[in-house]
Amino acid sequence: MKKISFLTLLLVIGLVVAGCSNDTSGGAEGEVGGEITVWAHPFTGDAEKEEEMWDKISTSFQEEYDAEVNIEIIPWANRDQKILTALAANNGPDVFYAIPDQMPQYADVGMLLELDPYLEGYDMDDFVDSALVSTTWKDKLYGLPILQSVDTLFYNKSVIEAIGEDPENLPETWKEFEAWAVKAKEQGFYATSFQGGGSMNNTLYPYIWQAGGDIVSADNEVLINGEGGVEAFSFINKMYKNGWIPEDSVTAMEQNALWEDGQMLAILGSGNTLANLQNKGKIDFVIGPPLKNKKQAAYGTTGMFVVPSNTDNPATAAEFVKTLTNAENQRTFNKVTQYIPARESSKDIFDEQPFLSQLASYTQYTLPGVINPKGRDIMPMIQAQLQAMLEGDVTPQEAADAAAEAIEGAVSQ
């Protein structure tokens, strides 16, 4: 009931103030100065260290501009609701943190300020190309990236040895991985994880990209039931039917217990997985490259800072985002948060950390999910078809076709 009450309240507040909002999209406006509010989130468990980090970043901005910056740390829980409520009430931040599937959804309805007019003379070439894919919608830039992550396979060395393989020669292709999976199954191990109840970014999509396919383009061309898409559905089906992935993969949200118990050859993980493995020190591991069938690809998120279109101070907000994402502040930010900087030159912070350095080298293969305003809507539809296939109700081709039909319906609305 709470959620319904909240929803209705949100609707009402929004409607009342919607008419009052100003449209400030267009050219660069105003002087840099005054006061801005920035909404960020707790990126680590160490609030004190993060506070120091934000102080340093704010000071670097204030040394150059006569402006005040209020950094507010908002808990991750229900962050979309909080941002939407605040923006609807015209009481939101001037700068906030966004993720790839959020950006086009907000940009498409005019909620974000286009940053291109503010970027004259700003060093954009240093940004990792795959990071800018996430911040661009219909050829316009709506955010500047601060961090990246990459999902790749972490292998348990003991299991590699148990199946008689070499940890120095990890699989690079689907074919090589299949050969290892067969051996792992024979020895009573699962080959890898598959969290079918979670985001498709960590399950189906990377396999589709690796098979040379895609889900839906920015201009609404549905591609999921193309050759690559069907091949990915088939490969996942094969992994499930052969017992290479756990039986609960249809709806599992996590399979950490199996991995930590040493029952799994490899787990799909990112920087968080690395931090956990290093903290616990229980499993001797190696990191493998993102797999390749026709193309080497992996999912990787891009964290960015964006400016809402109803900010009162667009020039200062845009300037702050530029300062925040410059090479030096990317170093400051990512040294503390242990994410991968979105600028090539800032990746030198990991020169002494081989595992992070290895992960950072894979960002060139990353894709940020579906960059389309309907990206979030279509995910449950695709997930349902994937689950129907794993349950044996439909074939991979039928699942891909049904997913395509559902996407067509969603994007045509």
Add this chain to the structure above:
Amino acid sequence: MTLKNNNKRFNKTKSKLPFKERFRKNAIVYIFLFPILIHFAIFQVFPFLFSFVLTFMDWRVIGNSEWVGLKHWVNFFNDKLAWKALWNTFMFSVYYIVPTMALGLILALIINSGVKFAGFFKGIFFLPVVTSFVIIAGLWGWLFRGTDNGMVNWVLNIFGVDSQLFLSDSGQALIVLAGLSIFKVAGSTMIYYFAGLQSIPNQLYEAARIDGASPLKIFWKVTFPLLKPIHFYVAIITTIGSFQIFDSAYLLTGGGPNYATTTIVFYLYQQGFSSLNLSYAAVLSYALFFVILVVSLIQRKYLGKESSFY
């Protein structure tokens, strides 16, 4: 009947008093009520009415909203997933309401039976109610893991039963989620039933025993019928609770597999907060409102007629 007539007469007399007189008499009540009524009007009545208006709009958080007439209502009637979500919610209620009432009653009978350490058992039975739902759901997910190393599967294997997929099986997932809710809520229904049991006069049991009634007969002929007001209350709150089920699907299955656990509130949440389709979410909330209203009226008609039995 007599009581009703008395009430009518009383109301009549009351309404004959001049407004000023009535206001003077009840001023203190109005003073205390006023802030609550203001709060109620702003946060309940106004959003309730206005969200109905929003069902006829394409509402945007920022930017211009448009009037679209009955578009979202027509979509709702053609939306197979919305109907599936309603059906899932109904099936969840079937799996949930009666077992929750039955288990609550059984637990209440245990602690009311004079068993040793009744207070301790009461605390144990009530523990899931006061424990965070996220923690209980995590434990439930761990117990019903679909692999061989899931706790329940491990027990089943000992008895020679094959491992089950539980949350990964369309046919079992909703039942497992209902089991979670029963486990979570049965403690509070136990308390209601316990209060009901305490209020049944002892002489009725004594009379039944003198007449030679067996314990089973005493339960069905004395205890069960005299708990009717409690049955009614518990039925209403568990029904409303079952129609609002959201957390377990959100935490354990994400609405899957293949929409098998997508309930109406889960779907509403997805539409409202993932897809930002807030107007359609408002339509779904109205659909839910009408369903709960109708079911509550039916329950009231058949269960809530009598309020005194002896």
